Amino acid sequence: MAPTILITGSTGYIGGTVLDTVVKQHPDYDVTVLLRNVPDDLNERYPNVHIVKGDYDSTDTISAAASKADVVVHNGNSDHEPSIKALISGLVNRSDSSPGFLIHLSGTGIVADWRTPDHLGKLNPKIWSDIQDLDTITTRPDGELHRNVDKIIQTAASENGEKLKTAIVCPPDIYGPGRGPGRTQSVYFPVFQKEIETVGAPFYAGEGTNTRSWVHIEDLMTVYLKLVEAAVAGGGGADWGREGYYFAASQEASQIDIAKAVGKILKSQGRIEDAEPKQMPLSTVRDMVSSWGIKDLGAYMFAANSRTRSDRVTKLFGYEPKAPNLWETMEADVLACLK
Numbered sequence: 450m451a452p453t454i455l456i457t458g459s460t461g462y463i464g465g466t467v468l469d470t471v472v473k474q475h476p477d478y479d480v481t482v483l484l485r486n487v488p489d490d491l492n493e494r495y496p497n498v499h500i501v502k503g504d505y506d507s508t509d510t511i512s513a514a515a516s517k518a519d520v521v522v523h524n525g526n527s528d529h530e531p532s533i534k535a536l537i538s539g540l541v542n543r544s545d546s547s548p549g550f551l552i553h554l555s556g557t558g559i560v561a562d563w564r565t566p567d568h569l570g571k572l573n574p575k576i577w578s579d580i581q582d583l584d585t586i587t588t589r590p591d592g593e594l595h596r597n598v599d600k601i602i603q604t605a606a607s608e609n610g611e612k613l614k615t616a617i618v619c620p621p622d623i624y625g626p627g628r629g630p631g632r633t634q635s636v637y638f639p640v641f642q643k644e645i646e647t648v649g650a651p652f653y654a655g656e657g658t659n660t661r662s663w664v665h666i667e668d669l670m671t672v673y674l675k676l677v678e679a680a681v682a683g684g685g686g687a688d689w690g691r692e693g694y695y696f697a698a699s700q701e702a703s704q705i706d707i708a709k710a711v712g713k714i715l716k717s718q719g720r721i722e723d724a725e726p727k728q729m730p731l732s733t734v735r736d737m738v739s740s741w742g743i744k745d746l747g748a749y750m751f752a753a754n755s756r757t758r759s760d761r762v763t764k765l766f767g768y769e770p771k772a773p774n775l776w777e778t779m780e781a782d783v784l785a786c787l788k
Contacts, residue, residue, distance in 0.1 A: 451479040452681040455518035457505075457532070458525025460488060462636070463554060463620075463669070465629015467522055470670045471677060472498060478681070483507075483514060488630040495630075505532035515539025520550040520680045522673070527555050527595045537605045541612050550680035550689075551615045552673070553602055557662065557696065558594030559619065560586060563745065563753035569731055570655015572703070573754035579619070579696040580760040586694060594749070606690040614684050616676050616693035620669050621662035621757055624775055624782050628666075634785055635666070640750060641711060642786040644737050646720055650727040651712030654734045654752040657705030657726065661755045662698035665772030672697045675766045687765060696757040699770035704751055710776065714783045 454471060458464030459482040472480055472495050480497070485504040503510035508531050515521050516539035523536055533553065540549030560577045562568050577586065587603060589596050599617060606615040627633035645651050672695060679687035687693070705726055712724035737747030762768035 451477055452520065453479045453481070453518045454677065455481050455483065455514050455521045457483045457511075457521070457523050457536075458554070459629060460484065460486070460631025461525050461629070462627045462632045462634060463623070463666070464522075464524030465631050465633070466627045466666055466670055467524060467673050468495070468498070468630070469628040470674055471522075474674060475678075481514060481518070483511065491630050505529045508532070508535040511535035512539040512542075515549070516543050518543075518549070519545070519547070520552065520677060522552045522677065524554045527553075528598055530598060530601060533598050533601055537601070537613065541605075541609050548611055548614045548684065550684065551602065551613065552676050552680065553598070553615065553617050555595045555599055555617045555619045557619055557621045557698075557755045557757050558749065559589055559596055559599065560757065561594065561749055561753045561755035563749035564592070568659065568754055569748055569752040570653070570657065570659055572656075572658040572660055573756065575754070576756040576758050577696070578758045578760045579694050580764070583692065583694060587691060603691060606693070614680070614689040614693070616687065616689055616695060618672060618676070618695050618697065619757070620664055620697045621755060623664055623666050623669060625666040625772060625778055626781070626785065635782070637750070638711070638782045639786045640738055641707075642715065642783060644747075644751075645711065645715060648727065648729070649721055650723045650725065651708035651715070651721075652727045652729045652734070652751070653705045653708050654729055654731045654748075657708065657728070658703050659752055659754045660701050660703045661753075662696075662701050662757045663775050664697045664699045665770065665774075665778070667772040668699050668770040669697050672762050672766070672768065675762070688761060695761050696759045697762060697768075698757045698759050699772075700774055701756060702775055710779050711783055714780050718784070718787060720787070
């Protein structure tokens with residue numbers, strides 16, 4: 450029988466690209482997607498993909514769909530507890546005696562230093578390894594981004610032994626065009642572009658040397674594909690459970706360098722008059738992106754450090770990022786925000 454794959458969040462930037470990647474690389478897989486709203490072109494693009502209607506609060510539907518899957522790839526809202534609990538319940542109650550596999554999208558916000566003032570607006574020398582720092586990463590304090598769901602997954606993996614194999618994919622900021630049936634832009638550049646145009650200039654806080662890791666969406670897909678293929682093959686060649694924690698960074702960039710580059714692009718398009726980055730008070734930056742309802746999110750987006758090293762995928766899969774770098778695609782990414 451064909452391996453059965455359930456993908457959630459498949460109209461999102463990452464989840465949609467996961468769907469496109471899995472279907473194109475493995476037309477032999479039996480793929481189902483959970484969708485609240487079905488894109489008009491979904492059936493035309495993916496005629497063999499099955500659709501289950503529901504959202505992340507449709508817990509009975511989610512659990513039933515997961516119980517029929519060999520592998521679940523969960524994308525979208527990384528902090529939504531009812532959906533992850535429903536997926537786990539479905540996987541551990543499968544009729545098949547083989548393990549159920551869960552590949553969950555988290556993010557390196559969990560190691561960002563935005564909640565303490567020590568390094569806001571300046572370089573933090575700490576670079577996190579998903580091997581050497583695993584003990585610290587998996588015991589991060591409550592309140593860190595994505596920690597609530599990470600804890601649920603780690604507890605379930607520990608309690609269910611061979612019945613449930615889990616992997617947490619923890620990408621940094623992502624760039625490059627998505628390939629899915631819905632959103633095709635990343636989070637950072639549309640948000641930064643909007644705030645720049647509100648301020649009237651690109652900006653930074655403090656010294657602007659705070660630094661974040663990045664990965665091209667296509668390089669991230671190589672990680673996802675390796676994990677899905679390993680799961681389908683029974684799990685060999687990959688780490689699962691407590692050790693199944695995967696960073697995917699390929700490069701770094703400071704806030705001030707990104708501000709300089711984005712400012713030039715927006716000025717060339719007549720969107721701002723001044724391309725020179727402007728130093729902003731940290732208190733002002735903290736209050737940015739307030740519509741998302743997360744306190745101090747502006748500090749996380751524009752003043753914090755989140756530096757990670759992809760040791761696990763390098764060790765296990767020989768990870769070698771091959772996509773264009775951040776600077777080579779930045780103009781296209783920014784221009785896509787203006788359409």
